[in-house]
Amino acid sequence: MSRILLGVNIDHIATLRQARGTNYPDPVHAAAVAEHAGAEGITIHLREDRRHIIDRDVYTLAKTLKTRMNFEMAVTQEMLDIACEIKPAYVCLVPEKREELTTEGGLDVAGQQDKIAAAVTRLSKEGIKVSLFIDADKAQIDAAVAVGAPVIEIHTGCYADAETDADATTELNRISTMATYAHSKGLVVNAGHGLHYHNVKPIAAIPELYELNIGHAIIARAAIDGLATAVRDMKQLMVEGRRGE
Numbered sequence: 352m353s354r355i356l357l358g359v360n361i362d363h364i365a366t367l368r369q370a371r372g373t374n375y376p377d378p379v380h381a382a383a384v385a386e387h388a389g390a391e392g393i394t395i396h397l398r399e400d401r402r403h404i405i406d407r408d409v410y411t412l413a414k415t416l417k418t419r420m421n422f423e424m425a426v427t428q429e430m431l432d433i434a435c436e437i438k439p440a441y442v443c444l445v446p447e448k449r450e451e452l453t454t455e456g457g458l459d460v461a462g463q464q465d466k467i468a469a470a471v472t473r474l475s476k477e478g479i480k481v482s483l484f485i486d487a488d489k490a491q492i493d494a495a496v497a498v499g500a501p502v503i504e505i506h507t508g509c510y511a512d513a514e515t516d517a518d519a520t521t522e523l524n525r526i527s528t529m530a531t532y533a534h535s536k537g538l539v540v541n542a543g544h545g546l547h548y549h550n551v552k553p554i555a556a557i558p559e560l561y562e563l564n565i566g567h568a569i570i571a572r573a574a575i576d577g578l579a580t581a582v583r584d585m586k587q588l589m590v591e592g593r594r595g596e
């Protein structure tokens with residue numbers, strides 16, 4: 352049975368720092384703790400409004416991470432320039448609206464293939480592996496293949512936000528079906544958004560999933576139990592989920 356990897360998104364360490372304009376807590380320190388606790392990668396989202404992760408975090412983490420950076424960004428010239436300068440292992444292209452509280456859906460690749468293909472080509476030439484954050488949707492998966500992205504990350508928000516068990520099961524089945532389809536097309540399939548300690552195991556059980564990117568729930572748990580424990584506990588649940596326990 353294949354392992355499933357954990358990418359820890361540390362955006363909300365930076366949210367706590369930005370709340371008061373202090374220099375603590377430091378996402379760079381948090382990343383080191385998360386890696387030491389077993390995170391296989393660190394995800395950061397440099398938003399256009401810099402509401403949490405700021406440019407200093409990105410440039411410092413590019414030098415200090417021991418695992419690998421998954422750099423989430425909108426498809427803008429500004430972010431493409433930064434990505435090509437720091438050359439992270441992965442870039443994940445995500446939709447972004449200034450007014451959103453958090454990411455609200457997947458990137459519409461099918462509706463803007465030329466723009467996404469140009470971004471994928473530019474980033475790939477720098478040796479960066481490009482992931483597309485998309486809904487569990489066949490047309491979006493086909494578009495991801497068409498634009499040359501090697502990786503997708505399936506948006507799990509509809510599953511996480513489901514108001515009934517029946518709706519959650521429906522979303523879980525959709526994610527699983529699309530993960531199987533995407534994998535059959537040769538894509539590396541990740542997943543993330545809204546996953547937490549009480550909903551992660553069924554997602555981790557999907558055999559085609561390579562990595563889960565989880566942030567908000569881990570950082571929230573870290574406020575109570577500490578970050579190392581929060582990371583280790585999440586990894587244990589993912590292992591149990593993958594084993595069907």
Ligand SMILES: CC(=O)[C@@H](O)[C@H](O)COP(=O)(O)O
Pocket residue numbers: 360362363395396398423445452453454484543544545566
């Ligand atoms: C794309 C995604 O679901 C998250 O990785 C994203 O970072 C969410 O945005 P916030 O971290 O700003 O909530």
Ligand SMILES: NCC(=O)COP(=O)(O)O
Pocket residue numbers: 360394504542543544545546564565566567568
């Ligand atoms: N791409 C999803 C991610 O990095 C973390 O999302 P969340 O767990 O903070 O909702």
